[in-house]
Amino acid sequence: MQKKEPRLNGGRAGALLAPYSLWSLIFILVPLVFVAYYAFTDESFRFTTENITRFFTATSNLKADDGTVSEVRTYLVIFSRSFKLALISTLICLVLGYPMAYIMARAKVRTQKTMMTLVMIPMWMNFLIRTYAWMTILQDTGILNNFLTGLGLPVVRIIGTETAVVIGMVYDFFPYMILPIYSIMAKMDVKLLEAARDLGCNGFGVLKRVIFPLSLPGVISGVTMVLIPSISTFYISQKLGNGKFFLIGDAIEGQYIANNLHFAAAIAFIMMVILLVFMGVFRYLTSKVVSGGE
Amino acid sequence: MLLAYCFFILPAQAERGAIMEKIIELKNISKSFDGETVLDHISLDIYDNEFITLLGPSGCGKTTLLRMIGGFANPDEGDILFMGERLNDTPPHKRNVNTVFQKYALFPHLNVFENVAFPLRERGVKKAEIKEQVMKMLSLVMLEGFAERSVTSLSGGQQQRVAIARALINHPKVLLLDEPLGALDLKLRKDMQQELKKIQKSTGITFVFVTHDQEEALSMSDTIVVLSEGRIQQIGTPTDIYNEPVNAFVADFIGESNILDGVMPENFKARFSGHTFSCLDKDFAPGEPVDVVVRPEDVDIVPKDEGMLSGVVTQVTFMGVHNEIIVDIGGFKWMIQTTESVNVGEHIGISLDPDAIHIMKKSKYSGVFGDYSSYSNELDELSDPGGEE
Amino acid sequence: MKWSSKLYTTLIFIFLFAPIVILLVFSFNEAKSLSVFSGFSFRWYEELFSDEATLESLKNSLILALSATVISTVMGTVAALGIYRLRKKWYRALLNTVTNIPMINPDIITGISMMLLFVFVGRMFSASTSLNFWTMLIAHVTFCLPYVIFQVLPKLNQMDGDLMEAAQDLGCTPFRAFFKVTLPEILPGIITGAIMAFTLSLDDFVISYFTSGNDFQTLPIRIYGMTKKTVTPKMYALATIIFFVTLALLLLNNLVDNDDSRKLREKKKKSKAELLEE
Numbered sequence: 001m002q003k004k005e006p007r008l009n010g011g012r013a014g015a016l017l018a019p020y021s022l023w024s025l026i027f028i029l030v031p032l033v034f035v036a037y038y039a040f041t042d043e044s045f046r047f048t049t050e051n052i053t054r055f056f057t058a059t060s061n062l063k064a065d066d067g068t069v070s071e072v073r074t075y076l077v078i079f080s081r082s083f084k085l086a087l088i089s090t091l092i093c094l095v096l097g098y099p100m101a102y103i104m105a106r107a108k109v110r111t112q113k114t115m116m117t118l119v120m121i122p123m124w125m126n127f128l129i130r131t132y133a134w135m136t137i138l139q140d141t142g143i144l145n146n147f148l149t150g151l152g153l154p155v156v157r158i159i160g161t162e163t164a165v166v167i168g169m170v171y172d173f174f175p176y177m178i179l180p181i182y183s184i185m186a187k188m189d190v191k192l193l194e195a196a197r198d199l200g201c202n203g204f205g206v207l208k209r210v211i212f213p214l215s216l217p218g219v220i221s222g223v224t225m226v227l228i229p230s231i232s233t234f235y236i237s238q239k240l241g242n243g244k245f246f247l248i249g250d251a252i253e254g255q256y257i258a259n260n261l262h263f264a265a266a267i268a269f270i271m272m273v274i275l276l277v278f279m280g281v282f283r284y285l286t287s288k289v290v291s292g293g294e
Numbered sequence: 295m296l297l298a299y300c301f302f303i304l305p306a307q308a309e310r311g312a313i314m315e316k317i318i319e320l321k322n323i324s325k326s327f328d329g330e331t332v333l334d335h336i337s338l339d340i341y342d343n344e345f346i347t348l349l350g351p352s353g354c355g356k357t358t359l360l361r362m363i364g365g366f367a368n369p370d371e372g373d374i375l376f377m378g379e380r381l382n383d384t385p386p387h388k389r390n391v392n393t394v395f396q397k398y399a400l401f402p403h404l405n406v407f408e409n410v411a412f413p414l415r416e417r418g419v420k421k422a423e424i425k426e427q428v429m430k431m432l433s434l435v436m437l438e439g440f441a442e443r444s445v446t447s448l449s450g451g452q453q454q455r456v457a458i459a460r461a462l463i464n465h466p467k468v469l470l471l472d473e474p475l476g477a478l479d480l481k482l483r484k485d486m487q488q489e490l491k492k493i494q495k496s497t498g499i500t501f502v503f504v505t506h507d508q509e510e511a512l513s514m515s516d517t518i519v520v521l522s523e524g525r526i527q528q529i530g531t532p533t534d535i536y537n538e539p540v541n542a543f544v545a546d547f548i549g550e551s552n553i554l555d556g557v558m559p560e561n562f563k564a565r566f567s568g569h570t571f572s573c574l575d576k577d578f579a580p581g582e583p584v585d586v587v588v589r590p591e592d593v594d595i596v597p598k599d600e601g602m603l604s605g606v607v608t609q610v611t612f613m614g615v616h617n618e619i620i621v622d623i624g625g626f627k628w629m630i631q632t633t634e635s636v637n638v639g640e641h642i643g644i645s646l647d648p649d650a651i652h653i654m655k656k657s658k659y660s661g662v663f664g665d666y667s668s669y670s671n672e673l674d675e676l677s678d679p680g681g682e683e
Numbered sequence: 684m685k686w687s688s689k690l691y692t693t694l695i696f697i698f699l700f701a702p703i704v705i706l707l708v709f710s711f712n713e714a715k716s717l718s719v720f721s722g723f724s725f726r727w728y729e730e731l732f733s734d735e736a737t738l739e740s741l742k743n744s745l746i747l748a749l750s751a752t753v754i755s756t757v758m759g760t761v762a763a764l765g766i767y768r769l770r771k772k773w774y775r776a777l778l779n780t781v782t783n784i785p786m787i788n789p790d791i792i793t794g795i796s797m798m799l800l801f802v803f804v805g806r807m808f809s810a811s812t813s814l815n816f817w818t819m820l821i822a823h824v825t826f827c828l829p830y831v832i833f834q835v836l837p838k839l840n841q842m843d844g845d846l847m848e849a850a851q852d853l854g855c856t857p858f859r860a861f862f863k864v865t866l867p868e869i870l871p872g873i874i875t876g877a878i879m880a881f882t883l884s885l886d887d888f889v890i891s892y893f894t895s896g897n898d899f900q901t902l903p904i905r906i907y908g909m910t911k912k913t914v915t916p917k918m919y920a921l922a923t924i925i926f927f928v929t930l931a932l933l934l935l936n937n938l939v940d941n942d943d944s945r946k947l948r949e950k951k952k953k954s955k956a957e958l959l960e961e
Contacts, residue, residue: 016764016765027797027825028784030800031797126906129922171702205416234889256798271792
């Protein structure tokens with residue numbers, strides 16, 4: 001970054017910034033404080049840790065596939081399920097998206113633009129409708145199964161399984177993985193790749209030792225941009241999971257509908273904290289990989 | 295100044311190729327991009343242990359040629375031989391050739407040590423040996439204390455040294471350098487020139503150096519290859535190239551020169567500017583039209599009446615060691631470098647010794663270059679706005 | 684491109700476009716089925732255009748999106764100008780972080796947090812219902828602002844800083860200099876930002892869901908309500924229309940962008956010889 005010289009009118013920055021500073025204070029920062037405030041108060045706004053405790057201790061009966069019923073910590077189960085499904089989806093997006101971004105970045109400039117637009121187009125379809133479209137594809141009497149039975153193959157039951165939820169998440173958030181990785185790869189200096197080949201790397205070596213480490217910032221933002229909406233989604237699981245797999249988002253929405261705002265805030269608060277910690281650790285780990293080199 | 299380089303700094307050149315072994319042979323190489331010919335039937339031998347420079351203006355094809363040796367471009371036609379073996383389809387990582395890239399291409403995610411160690415790690419060299427070799431290489435380029443530094447925190451000159459260390463650590467037979475000094479400031483560039491030369495001598499590795507800077511080429515090279523428009527114009531030692539340019543392009547590109555139209559009435563005689571001069575050239579057809587090159591520092595200033603030619607001084611520029619003066623002789627603006635002081639408007643004579651006159655055959659470059667008119671090319675273009683944008 | 688790359692790309696695009704194609708196709712289905720295509724008809728489009736509630740929600744969405752776009756574009760551009768001129772490093776870093784929050788935070792948290800604020804303030808004034816059009820508008824402006832700012836700011840940074848001074852040196856007042864020099868330079872960024880704000884606002888469901896009252900329903904909220912029950916291809920017809928409208932906007936935006944790239948191409952052509960050497 002080059003240093004900017006102080007410009008004429010530099011003094012006016014304050015006046016220009018006042019509306020936005022005020023706005024972001026009131027409507028971005030203060031609401032976040034309110035999440036914490038509600039999370040730690042009861043209906044009459046007296047301090048309490050009850051909401052938080054409830055999150056960790058509330059139990060319910062879970063019926064397993066074989067019919068046995070066991071008592072589980074409701075929200076901890078929901079939480080770990082959310083994390084599990086979101087992590088799986090993120091991983092799939094990364095595994096599928098990384099080669100795609102790589103191919104795009106190495107294509108001709110005009111092809112790159114077209115592919116970019118094509119990748120982005122599905123994002124402009126409302127996500128409720130996108131998800132619903134998958135429901136009509138995957139359901140037992142849906143298009144996929146019509147196709148399979150047409151070929152004389154048995155019907156596959158996907159809707160109402162975790163697989164369906166993962167498919168929905170991957171589909172809805174896939175472009176968020178490709179775009180950041182692609183944009184960093186497209187900017188990568190071709191000379192660096194040539195230098196690596198010059199110094200003895202074959203194609204795979206270049207990928208492993210130069211392209212991948214240099215693309216890590218893109219991977220980090222891609223993972224962030226897929227993981228966060230996957231964890232917090234509340235529609236996909238209802239539609240594609242047939243409501244069998246409650247996720248954190250569903251839990252928050254449920255409490256909101258039931259007008260338990262304080263408990264909803266508590267769940268949101270805990271999710272926020274865990275996400276912050278998780279992303280912090282993730283960034284720390286990946287930064288170590290980058291600077292460590294080997 | 296240039297002449298000083300040639301006479302005092304450059305060591306006597308051995309007859310090229312007499313005892314040395316050919317390491318790279320380029321045979322009849324052609325290449326075009328989008329229908330534009332970049333290289334036009336180039337043939338060139340590069341010998342072991344020599345410092346060879348590909349010199350030419352931008353767009354002459356020198357970098358493309360270098361990239362072909364490195365394996366980053368393929369010729370449309372022709373062969374590249376490496377120690378007698380055809381190399382055309384060998385990928386870069388399998389060639390015993392390394393490159394110092396123009397803007398260094400250091401890996402920003404690795405520190406200095408890891409950048410230099412990169413090729414060794416690729417080959418799976420043992421840890422202890424890597425450390426030893428890298429440290430040795432860093433001391434060769436005088437960067438011992440910088441191993442753990444991030445490459446992005448280094449100055450241009452230091453980055454340059456890392457790039458050289460990295461390219462040398464595999465002990466390539468040939469090192470390719472693509473305008474490596476272009477990004478450095480003048481003083482640093484001079485230092486690096488000396489140092490590169492020293493490294494080349496001490497390692498015995500063949501250096502193929504690409505530059506558009508003729509001074510750099512003259513001061514560093516054993517052999518210079520002058521390229522223009524995809525063709526080799528001249529191959530020779532710096533002294534040869536400077537003293538005996540083969541055509542107007544080379545004469546103009548290497549150093550300053552006055553290029554005049556002339557004819558050769560007989561051997562050892564050249565006639566131009568309405569006067570017949572003695573010269574050292576022969577073997578031209580009687581009356582053959584030629585280009586005549588006279589270097590500005592070879593012109594002697596004499597009183598008006600004693601001169602072979604005479605004219606009026608139109609411009610005097612003080613250059614430090616000498617004065618650069620423009621003299622109008624019969625409409626042709628001569629550039630003359632002299633230590634004598636003359637004044638604008640003064641009527642002077644000039645005298646040329648036989649060895650100051652270089653005769654060249656007519657070429658496609660005849661008439662393109664010539665005198666030093668009082669305005670630059672840019673002004674020329676401004677007065678002709680109808681031309682190319 | 685290698686054949687393996689082509690194959691891979693094709694498969695990915697099939698995955699990305701299959702649901703959309705199916706949706707488009709079934710919006711023209713004669714029957715109500717979403718899995719068996721029995722014949723071509725405009726039936727669902729006709730039904731859509733006679734569905735008052737959906738049309739009303741569409742109108743609401745457009746009003747909301749337009750208002751949010753205008754407000755966030757103006758405020759975001761002014762904010763970007765402020766940030767560009769800001770000399771205090773810590774303030775710059777702070778604003779940068781805060782501006783990032785709505786983009787990185789899960790939508791559900793942005794929605795919930797604003798809802799809590801609105802409800803709390805509503806209680807303070809003992810309002811019967813605290814969520815309405817205005818709360819939604821505030822929410823939409825809030826999540827659109829960062830996109831406008833981050834589109835305009837790079838254009839400002841790319842701009843030659845001497846331009847403003849040159850204009851003033853040549854006799855413009857700072858105010859006029861802004862309109863004559865700065866604005867044309869950053870206009871592509873402003874337009875892209877505005878288009879992004881508009882489409883994001885039109886498309887948003889999660890944040891709207893938490894900040895909307897009963898009296899003002901937007902299209903995505905209406906769709907959500909509809910998908911709670913069985914869906915008719917009417918919704919697919921609606922999706923098809925929205926899809927093509929947003930596609931048109933996207934292409935329009937690309938045209939704006941292409942103007943830049945065309946200039947770049949021309950420049951490239953000029954210095955082709957040098958580029959070959961690079």
